[in-house]
Amino acid sequence: MPSKPTPPITIDAVYAAPGYLFRRMQQIAVSIFMEECKAFDLTPVQYAALIAIHTHPGIDATRLSAVIAFDRSTLGSVIERLEAKDYIERKPAPEDKRIKLLYLTKSGAAILREIIPAVERAQARMLEPLKPADRKALMGLLAQLVDLNNEASRVPLRAEDALEHLGKGG
Amino acid sequence: MPSKPTPPITIDAVYAAPGYLFRRMQQIAVSIFMEECKAFDLTPVQYAALIAIHTHPGIDATRLSAVIAFDRSTLGSVIERLEAKDYIERKPAPEDKRIKLLYLTKSGAAILREIIPAVERAQARMLEPLKPADRKALMGLLAQLVDLNNEASRVPLRAEDALEHLGKGG
DNA sequence: TGTTAATTGACAGTATACTTACGATCCAGG
């Protein structure tokens, strides 16, 4: 059996690789999001952070990073930018001097309400080329895969654990 | 009908959004790639660039960016790093003083051969949690979606067009 | 209680991505 040792080293293997397709799809998704939301000066990451703070007012940066599965280091600058735009504010926590609690400002709540239709349009456009049944199938499989691979990423999603500090945890 | 105007503004809507899942899956994919390939000091992007140069020796940076659908500006620094590691070399094109042609060095060809098993392991690990039939279904749908959305991204893939300069185009 | 563990936010450094702009160069038309 002379053929098996060396797989063909060509670009076509890359095109079909899961990692390449995931990267490509992410690029496309960001591009569509930015296009639909260009009137709002909000990136996908900033949008997710705002939503999370809206859902969990008074959350701190570390827990926020767990709730949206973003890197904590990166989140620092994201928060800075949101604060500079006056969409959120940081308040020191009385019981723990290390922590700064995050809250939406009125501007932040307002832009969130306004941007939602654009975001929904963007999300719809990403899947638009597929037939409705295929969209469902793809999202189902992807949600499954992301969930099952949760621990493989450096910043696993901890949607539940992160909320105990707010007194809502079980 | 009082209920329809305002969709619920919660983090759960984000978790189910295509854009969020694509971003999350990309994070996971990069994480797995880096873990499997940490012995080689190559990022996914650098790997794809090396493969593309290996497949199309003498390609220039602009065409390379089209072949792997990477941003041209970003690619400049990627090429710099690959050159610094002595994996590729840039040679001026005699017929066009603007262009620099890209070639793999011996080190570049060697590391490519060595890293391939690790890359294959990484690609397999990304899909491992799914049943084989589901892996196929997911990859099929995703490949379809990426292809149909090709023009939506800032840097559409131009696998074929990019090669005409090499005298192989039709 | 006092030392150690762990946690939090911040920073430095590297690597993608994208936008815009600019000089050098090539090409097409006149």
Added chain:
DNA sequence: CCTGGATCGTAAGTATACTGTCAATTAACA
């Protein structure tokens, strides 16, 4: 031949991501 438009590489500026480190602070434990 020469001017305008296109293309090439490059750079500056912004925004994610991740690694590693650090000081301050808190918690845990002997």
